[in-house]
Amino acid sequence: MQLTQRLGAIGYRLLQAVPVVFGIIVITFMLTRALPGDPAVYFAGPAADERSIAEIRAQLGLDRPLPVQFWSYLSDLVRGDLGTSISTGQPVTHELMTRLPASLELTLVALLFSVLIAVPLGVLAATRPDTWIDHLCRFIVTAGVSLPTFFTGLLLVYVFYFLLGWAPPPMGRLDILYLSPERVTGFYLIDALIAGEYATWRSAAAHLVLPALTLGLFTLAPIARMTRAAMLQVLASDFIRTARSAGLNRRKILLSYAFRNALLPVITTLGMVFSFALGANVLVEKVFAWPGIGSYAVEALVVSDYAAVQGFVLAMALLFVTLNLVIDLTYTLIDPRVRLGD
């Protein structure tokens, strides 16, 4: 493909995302306004009367008609202003900057753990279909996805922290006495290395183990399943048969021919699993007091914190749109036959 053609295709793909993003903005706005409960009353506090509630409603701009509220929301958005979260009292953009990395770090470490286990399991199962190994693999990953994450999380905390004392207390990303490392990426594992603070790195890593395990167990199944299915399909295809009949080394066939071709659907699945895991994060973060966006979204939703709910859902959605774009681009790298914009 020509470079210009490629760029054009990328541009078209980006353009496709525009209505989606607009749709997200509209749905989020409508959804937050449909939340029952009156934030003005909630925030007026325990001993408020009609007068103070009305004062607060005006302060929050909630006394204006909906289209006006939507318009001012849009124009703020264009200026990069997501508003101020009333429940934490911080600008939503600031919250995003500090919380998103926490969630991403957790999700990515969980996915890494998951891929490291699930892909070999999938390949193993695919090379020995219908043997006890295949069944065992299937059993393990299915058991993983069948556990409610909050249940797994609580169980792990109970055993490894409360009973055995091996894990650090489930109190967020670092031990209480460590300061977060100088912020570069917001990922403590990376920032601590950059700053050369190895003790902080160890603390951050130790705090990641249980939540990442909890989330990782949950994402084993789709990855392993897709790996197995894709491998089976590829292994049954003509070119593998040809390669086999040509007497190529079995290991080489498996890894360089079959696996490479099976990667494509696996990567697609990874994208979906990522979004899925970000959602599942909500529950894991609640159990481990993880200062990420999931736990924040729950809190914001419960108090009808419009700005926060809108900002976070928007951020998550944009993230996902970007991710899909990246996956589509990766496609072209792995498989030149795939054209963008189809």
Added chain:
Amino acid sequence: MQRRDFLKNASAAAVGASILPFLKSTPALAQSGDTIVVVTGTTINSLDLHRTGTNRPSYQVAVNCYDRLISFGVKTLPDGSLSYDYDTLVPELAERWEIAADGLSVTFYLKPDAAFWDGTPVTATDVKWSLDRAVSVGGFPTVQMRAGGMESPDQFEIIDDKTIRVHYLQPSKLLLPDLAVPVPFIINSKVALAHATDDDPWAMEYLHRNPAGSGAFKVERWQPSEQLVYIRNDDWQGGPLPAVRRVIIREIPSQSTRRALIERGSVQFSHDIPAKDAREMLANPRVKVIGNPIENCLHVLCPNLNFAPFQDKRVRQAVAYAIPYAEIYRNAAYERGAPMWGGEHLEPQSVVWPQPFPYTTDYDKARELLAQTDYKDGFEVPLSFDLGTAEWGEPTALLIQEGLARIGIRANIERIPGANWRTIALVEKNLPLHLENFGGWLNTPCYYFFWAYVSDRLFNSSNYSDPEMDQLVAETLHIPMDDPDYEPKLKRMIAKAFDEVPRIPLYQPNLEVAMIPQIEGYQFWFHRMPDVRTLKL
């Protein structure tokens, strides 16, 4: 930079300790008596109590970082625990105060050495600016000030640099105590005004993130929904210098995690724990549990008078006789707190408040009462509670549901998320039958009645409206409690509450806290916030 280095060194020491399996870094450091880690389940969302949208847990910043003119004294309760003392006012920023002979003003003389964190002296100008702010910004602070009879900046008069006078609208026993609640805290007005704008004359935006006070602790670090770190103000003039240098308030949403943390000694203090945990941890020698009945607070069942069947007093009484009080006390309150049923007399014998109501679990009597009404075949009613109080609300509601079923009232349980609760229950007041937990800050019976029994008041979620009650409350609210009129009128109010039961008390709840046994000096406060100024290790 120095702070950073300090923490780095501390953590380096802690890493060494963490090689031993059961010695985590935090307790190791805390044993030096320098730092206390407190866990709570709630988020501090602002450092400024006056700001719109500041939630209840944030009030602790006003307590620990700011001073008021006066505060409450301390008393030792019969069980040996410490509590604030509503009947004693003590100096905080004011050195002394005098009530004018006509009873219509009180003059405060500021401590000569009182100074803000930046070293500038506390002056009458700061005090006036702060009190003006509390009565002007609207929302909760203004309502609370009004409850004490302070409504307008005109009431605060600067006499000289160190003297300020507060004028009463009418003589009231509530004004002085209301100056000792967290709301009228004193702000460094020079700092605040430097950050005020035309749109924001009260510097709400600045003080929200940057406290400017004279209090015992400064805020060293604040990460909303993670932690708040207090560091001691070594020049504090408001009271005895705190024993601990640093207090870390850590927010842990999961209740079971908080319990695990305190039981394992990973943290030193757990604030506001569930009754069940309190009862069970009494058996753990590594944890000290202190529970105090929350003054002027009741967990009640409210039959709403807007709902036709509950307009009949006998139906409300029938409900009051059909509640399994003992089961609720056992399974929802875990026998912590004080029972509020089974009073022996139909007429109150004293003005002690709260006191047990003269109802017991008596299904026959309940059926008999219901049979006299139009609703002898029972009826269906939703029974609601705030999801935020599910810990006691849910078992309580389930047990009430069972009790009511015995007399033919079919209650369907509805859980209402926190955001909707205030709107539906307190403002619109249209929940037919619901659980409520109001507690008054100012500890006088008339104050409770003022909020909960007077027509249209916020916490009168039963829509009870009775001219005689309104009249009696208006007459008793401001007069001194030793006024000869006070006792008979109050008895009449309590008698009406007994007889007409628009609110059916279940029990008086406890405020429970857990700490490692080495911690001393914990005091119960009506505001139910951790006052970390008195904690010692």
Added chain:
Amino acid sequence: MDTLAPRPNTLGRHFLYVLSSNPVTAIAFALFTLIVLTGIFGPLLVPYDPLATHSARALEPPSWDHWFGTDHLGRDVFSRVVVATRLDLLISVAAVSLSFVFGSLLGAMAGFFGGWTDRIIGRVLDTVMAFPLFVLAMGIVAAAGNTIENIIIATAIINLPFYARMVRAEVNIRRNAGFVQAARLSGNSDLRVLATQIFPNALPPIMVQLSLNMGWAILNAAGLSFIGLGVSPPTPEWGIMVAEGANFIVSGEWWLTLFPGMALMLAVFTFNLLGDGLRDLVDPQRRT
């Protein structure tokens, strides 16, 4: 291509073959039968009233009287776990059916008509899928109120795009296939061709998705319960029982959360294994 539409007589034989060749699938089918039977007859068989409190016997560990112990109000955990089966099955079956019906409809339209219909439906689906799904479900339930119907609808909405996309892809591929052209040429209307010739081909992969989603729907409802947006008490439901029991783990009352948790896991597990089994059943490559 038409091997994709299995004929019933061979299907039965194939079913038996799959069961005998794959013990895990056989187990899954057995468990599935057990769960369905429990859902139907469970409420008739339990030893106690699942709603009756008995405060004197609260928080008792498992015993001969109470096989799974009692909860904080003295209710029998075993009875509650068994009775909950019906509600959890109902939620997942209803949610998955809804998303299947509406998802297929949208997907078939998009795939068959193409053009603007396809584009609009595609963008709408993209929009829904761009939300973190669990957060969207939370939002819907929070906004509409936490009733069982709303939990079902929320779960259906977040699952809908998967079906729609699947059906769209299948329909799109076959839109111009030989057998479709033939059906058209012999005078069948578009809709008829879509319903009778194309759509049935999309069914086998959807069956797999259905089964997997059943498990996921149960987990979803449980997750909503955990954050307080689920079924209202005192209705027995696994998710809410786990969530409530979670507060009792540290104090040592493990049976409150373990048994409903195991039931929940077993059900999800069964549906997932079943999905795999169904895949073997419909996958042409695995047929002999």
